[in-house]
Amino acid sequence: MIGFATRRLLQAMVVMLVVALLAFTMFRFVGDPINQMVGIETSIEEREALRERLGLNDPIPVQFARFVTQAAQFDFGTSYQFRQPVSELFAKRIPATLELSFTSALFALVVGIPMGIYAGLNRESAISKLFLSVSLVGISLPTFFIGILLIFLFSVTLQWLPSFGRGEVVQVGSWWTTGFLTASGLKALILPSITLGLYQMTLIMRLIRAEMLEVIRTDYIKFARARGLPDRLVHFRHALKNTLVPVITITGLQLGAIIAFATITETVFQWPGMGLMFLQAVQNVDIPIMSAYLLLTAFLFVAINFIVDILYFLIDPRLRVGRP
Amino acid sequence: MNVLDIKDLKVEFPGRKSVFVAVNGVDMSVEAGKILGVVGESGAGKSTVGNAVIGLLQEPGHIAGGEIFLHGKRIDQLPYKEKRLLRGRKIGMIFQDPLTSLDPLQTVESQLVETIRTHLPLSGKDAQKRAIELIDAVGIPNPEERIKQYPHQFSGGMRQRVVIALALCAEPELVIADEPTTALDVSIQAQILELMKKLCAERNVAMLVITHDMGVIADITDHVAVMYHGDLVEFGETTQVLGAPKHPYTQSLISAVPRPDIRVERFPVVNYIEEAGTPQKQIDISTHWLGKSRDYEKVTGPLVQIKDLDMRFETRGSIFPSRRKYFQAVKKVSFDIQEGETFGLVGESGSGKSTIARLITGLYHPTGGSILFGKTELTSLKNRKDVLTMRRQMQMIFQDPYSSLNARLRVRDIIAEPIKFHRLASSNSEVRQIVDDLLDHVGLGAAAGQKFPHEFSGGQRQRISIARALATRPRFLICDEPTSALDVSIQAQILNLLKDLQEELGLTMLFISHDLAVIRQMCNRIGVMRHGELCEVSDCDQLFEAPQHPYTRELLELMPSMELLSRANLESA
Numbered sequence: 001m002i003g004f005a006t007r008r009l010l011q012a013m014v015v016m017l018v019v020a021l022l023a024f025t026m027f028r029f030v031g032d033p034i035n036q037m038v039g040i041e042t043s044i045e046e047r048e049a050l051r052e053r054l055g056l057n058d059p060i061p062v063q064f065a066r067f068v069t070q071a072a073q074f075d076f077g078t079s080y081q082f083r084q085p086v087s088e089l090f091a092k093r094i095p096a097t098l099e100l101s102f103t104s105a106l107f108a109l110v111v112g113i114p115m116g117i118y119a120g121l122n123r124e125s126a127i128s129k130l131f132l133s134v135s136l137v138g139i140s141l142p143t144f145f146i147g148i149l150l151i152f153l154f155s156v157t158l159q160w161l162p163s164f165g166r167g168e169v170v171q172v173g174s175w176w177t178t179g180f181l182t183a184s185g186l187k188a189l190i191l192p193s194i195t196l197g198l199y200q201m202t203l204i205m206r207l208i209r210a211e212m213l214e215v216i217r218t219d220y221i222k223f224a225r226a227r228g229l230p231d232r233l234v235h236f237r238h239a240l241k242n243t244l245v246p247v248i249t250i251t252g253l254q255l256g257a258i259i260a261f262a263t264i265t266e267t268v269f270q271w272p273g274m275g276l277m278f279l280q281a282v283q284n285v286d287i288p289i290m291s292a293y294l295l296l297t298a299f300l301f302v303a304i305n306f307i308v309d310i311l312y313f314l315i316d317p318r319l320r321v322g323r324p
Numbered sequence: 325m326n327v328l329d330i331k332d333l334k335v336e337f338p339g340r341k342s343v344f345v346a347v348n349g350v351d352m353s354v355e356a357g358k359i360l361g362v363v364g365e366s367g368a369g370k371s372t373v374g375n376a377v378i379g380l381l382q383e384p385g386h387i388a389g390g391e392i393f394l395h396g397k398r399i400d401q402l403p404y405k406e407k408r409l410l411r412g413r414k415i416g417m418i419f420q421d422p423l424t425s426l427d428p429l430q431t432v433e434s435q436l437v438e439t440i441r442t443h444l445p446l447s448g449k450d451a452q453k454r455a456i457e458l459i460d461a462v463g464i465p466n467p468e469e470r471i472k473q474y475p476h477q478f479s480g481g482m483r484q485r486v487v488i489a490l491a492l493c494a495e496p497e498l499v500i501a502d503e504p505t506t507a508l509d510v511s512i513q514a515q516i517l518e519l520m521k522k523l524c525a526e527r528n529v530a531m532l533v534i535t536h537d538m539g540v541i542a543d544i545t546d547h548v549a550v551m552y553h554g555d556l557v558e559f560g561e562t563t564q565v566l567g568a569p570k571h572p573y574t575q576s577l578i579s580a581v582p583r584p585d586i587r588v589e590r591f592p593v594v595n596y597i598e599e600a601g602t603p604q605k606q607i608d609i610s611t612h613w614l615g616k617s618r619d620y621e622k623v624t625g626p627l628v629q630i631k632d633l634d635m636r637f638e639t640r641g642s643i644f645p646s647r648r649k650y651f652q653a654v655k656k657v658s659f660d661i662q663e664g665e666t667f668g669l670v671g672e673s674g675s676g677k678s679t680i681a682r683l684i685t686g687l688y689h690p691t692g693g694s695i696l697f698g699k700t701e702l703t704s705l706k707n708r709k710d711v712l713t714m715r716r717q718m719q720m721i722f723q724d725p726y727s728s729l730n731a732r733l734r735v736r737d738i739i740a741e742p743i744k745f746h747r748l749a750s751s752n753s754e755v756r757q758i759v760d761d762l763l764d765h766v767g768l769g770a771a772a773g774q775k776f777p778h779e780f781s782g783g784q785r786q787r788i789s790i791a792r793a794l795a796t797r798p799r800f801l802i803c804d805e806p807t808s809a810l811d812v813s814i815q816a817q818i819l820n821l822l823k824d825l826q827e828e829l830g831l832t833m834l835f836i837s838h839d840l841a842v843i844r845q846m847c848n849r850i851g852v853m854r855h856g857e858l859c860e861v862s863d864c865d866q867l868f869e870a871p872q873h874p875y876t877r878e879l880l881e882l883m884p885s886m887e888l889l890s891r892a893n894l895e896s897a
Contacts, residue, residue, distance in 0.1 A: 219424040226378055226419075227439045227490055228412030237438070238427045317474040318428060 008309055012302045019298035023291035024067045076292035086288045095176045097273030101259040103189050104197030112204035120212025135202035147195040147268035162188045164270035192269040200254045207250055211243035244315055252308035260297040326353040327498050327530035334389035335372050346372045348554040359524055359531040361545030365811040368551040370534045374500045378415050379407040413443045416491030420503035422483035426475035432486050433471040443494035458489040481512035500532045509672040514882040517544050538581045539884030550574045566888045580816040582841035583886050591816035613758050623698045626660035627832050633657045634692030635679055653679045655856040666833040668847030676856040677836045681802045685720055716746050719793035723805035725785035729777040735788055736773030742795045762791040783814035802834045852876045
């Protein structure tokens, strides 16, 4: 187990280095960073001096090493647009994105898993068929469209929920701001998290359903029934647990996707998170933000994957002992 | 008094167009402490009887008529909840495949305890104590430690013991065992049957054993019910039914069972057995393509010579050679196969017999030793052309007729593929003609070429595999358990077909099987394998009459005795 974890950790580090290389190349090749930083009236000598001071004349491997070292300490340089350290900008935005992602993941799991179990156990019932057809809508409609639809219905027509922003936020600790503690903050969360989580919810539901159908047919479920175990034990202790391994994989990856690709939802709802900031950075060629976003996303995915791999061990005893 | 009484049981599976009657008016009964065997081939409805008794019929199947009594109390009409309470409490069940019938994510203990506590009002502690006693009773050493383990930490035979312990959790009065030993090796089968017999007598349990295996029936049952297409054709005491069968189906079924004690030239082909394919159009081998250009270089001495063959697989890779782990599948094996003979390899699962087949055909590369085919050393062939020439001369027939044929190709294309690949025919129309002839010759008929593999039964598919193997005009045929997935009557036909083909074409065969009885019918000489080593090579008759190696003797003793079985049809055949 420890050997496995170390091997995975090493692999994760290699992935991060490759991503860092990509992020680094962005600096080098997407425009001249000096041009982005200084005005038109700066003389060539001054530009050269700045170049020297920023270390842009050093050999590329040296620059890369410096980039990685700084990135490892959360130092991603200064934003061209805002003239502020990128890490501070992210720190301000991260709580919004994480709260939104967390809520929508929770929504996807809490609604998706029971629906999946129900549809797996009662595949012929009318409700299961309804779930399936509705979920088809969830999968086939693009996120921004669902968002706009929800805004139109609940904000414009019914005027129940706000159409943009986080509502009132409360400062917790030195830098975290939360919308969980105010009524308007919670209200503002509803529409965006449904928009963001709908796709994952249908995915989880369909996955659990398919896995359930598979597991229900296995011999050990038949044998559990033949031993006279009550349905509750058969379904939840034996069947559900055996469906979990693939479900955890997908859920883990989807959680990464929710955090990383909240961009569209954040744009539709003007949610002040990282995604919105990233989009603005792209429009203004703000490379430090873009490269930091790239690294952060990659880090999230790698970290989640690592956790998922470790979870396998906890669920499946067959992996715990070494292969024969 | 009878524990189980089944009266005029009828089970139906309504389909889209018609109703399929799986069990059609069956009567049987079993007393406490006795074992009733239900025997029949696939589709006979024998498992359906078991499922109907325990109330686990697959939807939309249902009991359409008749009555089932447990200790005189009618149980077939009980509501779902009460039926569930019978399961495990009054009726225990044992399934075929011990590898899949336990939940892989729960310890043996938790599965036992949950079952015990479902049925008996015991505290967690007492239930645990009882679980340990049960594990001890089914003969698993170190019950206190073993019980904490997960199913994958047990071997197949041990898992079947766990399954039996689970079935006995609440002291049921009736145990239904559906093919309890089919997935097990002979030696394990003997132990499990012994255990079942013992438990049945000690605990005074009535047992219903469902099997296709006449050996199991002869070995442990007191009474036997023979089923055919949903009908009960014969029911009576085992010695009576097997020794002097009355019904023609029972007679033909018994005559199709391969015996380790007598060798027959051909299995009698009997009515009642379907798809008894006989060549529809005989080919004159001397003039036909199939018999022509068999101008292989003549060999003096054996056709295949295997010397000190070694094969090991890496089971744990590491960059440090000292930390790598290997599994030695084949250890220093040497034997010869003469031109025109059938050489048998027999052994239990994991003995390395299939690995040898794969080594000869070049699917694996050996880690040591040599394989000489004629005058060619196969292990050092580099040139692709030479490899192809060799491959054309040897063909393989696999065990599983379901996965060894490409489901997306028509049968005609499956058989034409090797002919085209090796460029053995001059034109497409000739290929077509050859394929038709081959299909005729293996008893399927040329029309079969239009269809896809899924339209055929297991036995017919195995005929397709044989036709495909013949399509390269091989001189050496490797059959890896070619009939172990088939019913006995179908097996008899396939074995007949292989014998005929060998005689006509002068094929040399390597015949691999775990079944000594089948080996005896097919082979001239036999090699016995165990743990990758070849224990003994001797002539067929000598091996059975006077085995030299202790392991061979052990294997022969473990075989279920077939002496009960009637010989009526054999002598006439």
